[in-house]
Amino acid sequence: xxxxxxxxxxxxxxxxxxxxxxxxxxxxxxxxxxxxxxxxxxxxxxxxxxxxxxxxxxxxxxxxxxxxxxxxxxxxxxxxxxxxxxxxxxxxxxxxxxxxxxxxxxxxxxxxxxxxxxxxxxxxxxxxxxxxxxxxxxxxxxxxxxxxxxxxxxxxxxxxxxxxxxxxxxxxxxxxxxxxxxxxxxxxxxxxxxxxxxxxxxxxxxxxxxxxxxxxxx
Numbered sequence: 001x002x003x004x005x006x007x008x009x010x011x012x013x014x015x016x017x018x019x020x021x022x023x024x025x026x027x028x029x030x031x032x033x034x035x036x037x038x039x040x041x042x043x044x045x046x047x048x049x050x051x052x053x054x055x056x057x058x059x060x061x062x063x064x065x066x067x068x069x070x071x072x073x074x075x076x077x078x079x080x081x082x083x084x085x086x087x088x089x090x091x092x093x094x095x096x097x098x099x100x101x102x103x104x105x106x107x108x109x110x111x112x113x114x115x116x117x118x119x120x121x122x123x124x125x126x127x128x129x130x131x132x133x134x135x136x137x138x139x140x141x142x143x144x145x146x147x148x149x150x151x152x153x154x155x156x157x158x159x160x161x162x163x164x165x166x167x168x169x170x171x172x173x174x175x176x177x178x179x180x181x182x183x184x185x186x187x188x189x190x191x192x193x194x195x196x197x198x199x200x201x202x203x204x205x206x207x208x209x210x211x212x213x214x215x216x217x218x
Contacts, residue, residue, distance in 0.1 A: 031047045031048060032049070032197070033213070034046040034199075034211040036063075037212065038207060038209055039208060040208070040210075043066060045063070045064055047062050050136075056084050056085065057085040059081075059082070059083040059085065059136055061082075061136075062081075063080075064077075064078055065077040076099075077098070077099050078098045079149075080096050080097075081149050082094050088129075089129060090131070090132065090147075092108060092109050093108030093109075093115075093117075093132060095150070104151045105152075106120070106147070106149055106150070106151065107119065113125055115127070115128065117152055117154070119151055124154060126147060127145070131146040132146055132147045132149050133146045133147065133149050133150075133155060134149050136197065138191045138195040141161070141191075144157060153184070155185045156184050157181050157182060157185040158181070158183055161178075162179060163177070163178065164177040165177075165178065167190055167199045168212055169199055170213055170214070171215040174198045174199070176190035176191055177191055187201070187202045188200070188201045197213070199211055199213060
């Protein structure tokens with residue numbers, strides 16, 4: 001797995017500079033923020049925020065990552081993604097990604113036939129009940145397909161439930177159950193008792209990539 005795949009995986013899963021929301025949009029809670037670590041070294045922040053707008057759920061994802069070696073930037077990665085949902089169905093998707101100068105995009109729009117997806121990996125019509133790889137909705141563990149929010153491919157995968165355990169996060173320990181995704185999406189995700197993402201982990205060339213949920217600061 002190459003560098004772009006490493007960072008693309010980070011874009012798949014819920015910086016600090018998230019916009020407050022347009023007029024009429026109401027935050028449903030504080031943003032959920034994760035410290036992203038490569039081999040134990042912090043490389044940035046991944047944040048997800050939920051808003052409500054006239055009966056629609058808006059999900060905003062923002063990721064900023066950078067790895068420096070001997071004060072030299074090895075790579076940088078930024079990702080911005082906005083999804084609109086109503087009654088559990090994806091209405092629209094718009095994302096942009098910059099991976100050390102390489103730019104990617106995805107747009108999605110619900111139609112009567114399904115969700116029309118256009119992105120860096122081409123165009124296709126996804127099923128009306130399709131999920132996305134942003135992972136904010138635990139329902140994805142019951143699915144076998146999702147839209148890759150970085151480049152727009154239609155990912156296929158299987159999900160194997162794991163055990164419930166304690167993981168680090170929120171300045172302490174979180175009770176969460178693990179789920180192992182395998183296929184186009186190879187990642188382990190932990191959901192807590194409130195069905196929210198508590199942690200993420202995967203390995204790249206023997207190097208562990210982990211997400212640690214940060215304590216809310218208000």
